Amino acid sequence: MINSIKKDGVKIGIFSFIVFLFYLYLSYCTPLTHDDWTWGIRLGMNRFYDGFKDYNGRYFGNICELIITRVDWFRFLIMGVFGAAIVVIPLLIAKATKLTIAFLSLFLMLGVSSDMFSSTFAWAAGFANYNTATICILVYLLIVKNIFYEKNPSYSVWLVIFAVPLGIGSQLFVEHATIYNVFAGAFVIIYSFMKFRKFFYFHIVYLISALIGAVIMFSNGAYVKIFTGADNYRTIDTDMGIFEKIYSIFSTSMYKFLIMNNILLNFALAIFCIFLLVKIGTNLPIWKVWVKNIFMVILTIYPFYRPLIVDRMQLSIFTDVAKTSELEAWISLLFYLTILFTIILFFRKSSLKVELSFYLISAVFVAGPLFFVTPFGSRCFIISYTFFVLFIIRLLVYFVDERYVNLNAISVPIITLSLSLVVAYGIIFAQIKISDNDRMDSIQKQIDEGKKVVTVKPLKHEKFLWNSRLMIPGFQADNFKIFFNLPKDIELKNAPK
Template sequence: MLVFIFFGYLSINFPLTGDDLNWGITTLRDYFGSGRFLNYDGRYAGNSLIIMASHSAIFKVLSYAGITTLVVYLGARLISNVRQLERNTLLVLILMLTMSTELFAQVLGWNAGFFNYMAALVYPLIIVNLVKYHYSDWQAPKYLRYSILIVILSIISCFFVEHVTLLNLAIATILMGYMLYQKKKNYLVIANFIGTYIGGILMFSNRAYLNILLHHDGYSYRETSFSLSKIYHIIAQQMDFYLLINNPIITVLLAIILGYLIIKNLQKRSGNKWGTVVSYLELSVLIAFTEYHYILFNTLLKNFSHRYLVSCLLSILFLLVIIIEMTKLSLETHNIEYIALIVAAVVLVIPFFVVTPFGPRGAFASYFCLCLLVAALCDQLNAVKFSLPIIRIMMVMIVIFYAGLATRIGHASRIKNDFMTYQEKHNTPKDYRLYLEVPYNQYYWAVHPQAADNSYRGYYQIQTAGGKLVPYAKWRLIEKNTNSNAEMFSQVLKVDSQNK
């Protein structure tokens, strides 16, 4: 409940921005009735959610809070039993909220990003939880009646973002292969397989994907390229930064935990020469990756011409070390989730090797897999038990930070809208409009400058094209020295006229 309230509060205060506003001037009837959906993309569910959210504040808040709470809960549930659920939920939540600022802005600070990239995670987490805890139950004939629900949900799950749809298809295929290997009918696996493949076909039959592949897409920013130089550029200067380097908390924690596991294994097999050599090489990679990116990259090596090449190689080696160690841990513990999480994280970014654009939001699903992996490793090492007081303190600090941030952003956004209404009503100034700056724009995704945002003007039906930005510090000072919004608005206009 507290998690739901927290994210509900964030949603109340984070404004509609960018594509949110563009979706806000259309309706579901227009979207589906005009045939636009046939040529834009196959994200029918995600686009429908943002259209509804941009028209209903209540729906936006409840769905935003509900989806995020569900994702955090299902993620924590996947890595723990009921007794450990509360503490692992806190850990998953903390790790998720310590994501990079740009990742936060494009997923939690942007509704169009949220309803595609966050909402897409709900179904795969549901299906994996069902498989982990209730697989044998679904072999009973009485579960056949629930299969239709799984079919419907699995179809809908394919209408969010493409790389998660591909993950859903991979999960469905692996589960079907496992069922056939076991030679025991499982209604969950069958229903999920049928629904996911129907959904995948429906998504990728959208004409937009063929147009992108043939370079005929009407949206110039979307393209495919199999050029090795382009792939290298994406990996070296985008992918490794969005997923790993720009998220130092998760990567350093992974390096520390992996280092501990490697040293622990070294003590066990001191007589294994080749195993010892591999372990020392792995430790060297962990140290080199951390030191290179967080100490040398922007200091001593700032002018090094091949620094991105080295960064790319170290990032690949870092992921390889994780894969090797998680494979060994999964074999030792007979628990597949360790290797499954890191493989899922890698699989989720592979499509972006050839399909662009790849923004920070494209790395979110992989980042969340890394959060779950760290939480699972802490659970395995029983580290959470000893650090629970620290985790609680960190959670309180993070909540205070984001609540304070959201409060200031929400207040500024509402004042900005009220001031715009005031200017429209009084038609002043005559030739332009004043836009009160909403602060901390690094935490919410806004493509256009605030005083020249065509999407904002279209959504709020502002006819006057010209705009001037009033800095946050400037209008906040005026607000503190006035007694009402009307008085403040009048004073802002007066100051502007004096500065002409």
């Protein structure tokens, strides 16, 4: 038994290293785009010299961006490490030791929408804030996962000391993660006290540190401008009531980023919840039988709505786009609530029920602050997406432990699907790298020929990159010239697609 565990551990270790190499390769092939060029020139350093005054409180995220836009090898390394970490840490939290589960985690993380991938994994600025914030949350959950065990948690002195930089540092990347970390810290303390009837130093020190970090972030003058309406980009709509505001945001855009656009993830959520209902939904009272059947209908239909009804058949019940969005928002909410109440109503193991419910509630709670500050994009939901993946991984570990699932029977399709995405991304980003080199060679050749109007070729697979086309005219195009030391007197123009 011990030898088997050691072998599984070695396999996960090798898997982690290979995933690191894969993300290292992707980062090497990914060009800097959009405001990466701004961060990589003097304008970026000026923000640092000003202490990011009235810019934002993402101090660590901003510093990370300054470094990775200047030091290529460090960008490749850190994006490789964090890319692998976002796949592997959920395995450690869920205590998953089987290679099949590891490949499922990789498949789900690669299964994000192209918009989410382009604005997080494939964009230095997005990575510097959103992926780093996600890893900080996962590291905290990895440490406190023992509150869901039956045995009293214990933490070394070194972990208690580590709680200070972790708590403060986690707060200085992105705002909604900052708010969530305070919520998570408070939940862990309250739940641990209710379960074990004692407080733990690590929990207390982390929450205090998180509160300090939150104060540091939100003391930046940028947030005063946002709340007073002086910010030209981020705004808080004060014309609506709070509930009207929440409904408006969720029914127009948030439901897409949070739930509907996650096509592969939704299929996985539905399959695992249906399987759970089948396995544990026995010997039930009549009302629960009805609820179970209704849940299974919802779980069966919803995942097909976006890829089949919307994308493939292009059907819509309403001609009015606003009404269609409202309908989609409601059925997306129904899908989420079905998953949540599948755990609450049908799951028997109390500690695991709390753990799984916590991940599901966290996925929504961490997105909550986005109701009040606009605009936002899919990158803001990478943390929510990761919580859903963690939920799936933890549920699969439970199935394996209870012998509901024979991993050998499903290992081939899971590993095949995962490797298919790996190969696809590998080819896509190899072509992106080649086209980026070709673009820069073309620009230099035109300059050497004395041309004053230089055509900038588009990159391959633009949807996997964040704003790789120059905004002409605009300051991003000017910063592009500065970043690549191009002559100031040339005029850039985009080649037609």
